Amino acid sequence: MKDYEIYSLGDVILQSGQKLPQAFLAYKTYGTLNSAKSNAIVYPTWFAGQHTDNEWLIGPGKALDPDKYFIIVPNMLGNGLSSSPSNTPAPFDRANFPLITIYDNVQLQHRLVTEKFGIKKIALVVGWSLGALQTFQWGTSYPEMVERIAPFGGTAKTRPHAQVVFEGLIAALQADSNWKEGFYDSQPVAGLAAMGRAYAPWGFSQAYYLEQLYQSEGYSTLKAYLEDYWDQVFLSFDANDLIAMLRTGINGDISATPEDNRNFEQALNKITAHALVMPGSTDLFFPPEDNAYEVKHMPNVCFQPIESKWGHCFGIGQNEQDSLEIDNYLKQFLQLG
Template structure:
């Protein structure tokens, strides 16, 4: 019987130096934990969060009954992205860094903060797996590059090693749409920029799924009666999010490049599995295949018409089971 008790905690980093040289003042890393370290301290699993998602969105990878991530066996930690509203973010930063004053965060900054969490809260435990989807996958690859001596395996789902030009243009399009709302006021808004957030959501929606998803009405499998219902869901979801948070994390995503930290020999020293979706429109199969070859990672394609969402934790049964098989391989189960 699985334990289902998640514990929420905050790790105080103090004034945290970023790779840019700026300081994230009074930085805080929110994290969720289930399970406990074993005596050898070698059963730690890290599940970083993704764009627009909270820790709750990652929990199905653990809570689902068929998951190989058993909290009775593993100590599982979900660290929340800087900028996304749970850890230090434009919406909850030091008073001098709120809103548009929030500094640029690199993927490596998130991983360095998580490294301090492991060192100081989890007694520098050995990490048997870092598993992430989307921006969580970017973090998993950065973990393998930055701390190869501290982790045994990494699995990156629907992610590439860097943000490629077409992906960057996608991010520019959604953030420009948001900024075009006069209420946004270059991030100095005093009320919710409704029009900008709705425009953001509508553009994002068209990229999150594949062309086949819409053509073949696959949204029915997600519980939506029509494209309009799906669109309304996305709009309402984005209206609940802070606009500056969305922009801050988009900047982190846009600047991602794991090769920056690998030098002339980019092959990872950690066994790594990359699982792109065949129909992902921004973390494309072709880009992921090229990255896997450069990094020396194992490459497995998720053959799905659900686009980027195919890899989302617990969203689709067949795709989730493929992720679980990769996890079992990574953990040698």
């Protein structure tokens, strides 16, 4: 039995001008919306993540406490649960699936929040990695609606270096002879495994590997870690779905809208919500320096790097120390007036 709900959006015109027919968002909620509809938190998913992957930050006594808040976790478009290449009918299926932007994701999430639940104010939008990019987009697109944003492990724009890494992941997958231009008969398993190997050095830091911190995850050797974890990590996903999400990341830019016309600093300045920006100190995808530039152009922000040897993956709940630190900062942040 599925543990999520579907919100149907009808035919949607995307930021690119293309149509996504019969679009839908898969989402899960935690807690109860109060009578004033003032306790909503939106917590988008990330690349290759689904709502269950966000649950490490949700629970009684945590910052995202379902006894206090109504937490909405919308699944990112392309992740196999919301509209994706793998579940969209022809002729927009598989490799014909249109480009989805961060802006598209947030526009449809806004419809879910307002149309389905009648929410006019959001207490917090929070997210990691591409979820952080969606969090920034919420802040600049709906400054009157969002009271707080807390992006961690992600930036408001994907910089060229990260774009190159994402393109490399796509190339690794597509090198599989079974890829067949995206119209494969069965999943390109060798390509999916190669994507995992290509991701491995970027997901975690040099110190993580040097100090063999993967042993805390139950892998005795580097060889076992690569073969038993990274070679397997993407096999549960459809290849076209992964590429759709990576292309969303490659094109990530909160200022790529008609209103801002790629004036990045202008888009950042429109984020008037209280902001808590938490980069990971050793993140190779979204280094702290990129966030440090961004916060200079945000009017109401706290910049709080997280010291961690877990690289980009400091934000997925695997390392208890990092998880507690993120949760504690979020608790303090939610107490702000």
